[in-house]
Amino acid sequence: MTTSPPSLKMQGSEDLHSVSSPRRVLSFSKRRKATVSFLDPDDKAASGFGVSGDHGPKSSEVYGFVGSITTVVATAIFFVWAYVPDNWLQAIGIFYYPNKYWALAVPTYGMVTILLALVFYVGLNFMSTPLHTSLNTIFDEFSREPSTFIPSREGDEQPIEPISDIGINKINDLMFSDVK
Secondary structure (H helix, E strand, C coil): CCCCCCCCCCCCHHHHHEEECCCCEEECCCCCCCEEECCCCCCCCCCCCCCCCCCCCCHHHHHHHHHHHHHHHHHHHHHHHHHCCHHHHHHCCCCCCCCCHHHHHHHHHHHHHHHHHHHHHHHHHHHHCCCCCCHHHCCCCCCCCCCCCCCCCCCCCCCCCCCCCCCHHHHHHHHHCCCC
């Protein structure tokens, strides 16, 4: 005795024209208009018998959440340390903390370091770039001259020409010639 899989069993003429997916059921029946149902038959959360699918959050989500909470707490501690007077901190039992000078010095040093790194990066790029009048801006050790490749015309097949650079004279002719 053979049985067909449950997905292929027909339960009336209504199921002949329906598309079943894990997320929705779309019916193309001729008797009624197309309907969309978003009920998932495998969804156990709706029935209260457990959660289907993923088992817990992804590690990147956890790291992002912990990182954002840590950032907020560290920022709050920094602002409390920077703006609350020393006698108030000592009144609540906090005696060991850095000097208030560092509340201005560390952010200032950080911003100046980033600014100098950007200036150094731009200057290094200017130093390593050849002059605009140098032929190194047009040719380098990887440049290839177009070869005088004449393909043999045997049949309909034509070989692919070897790769090469387009000469500056061809570029100038294409860009600046007065073609109308």
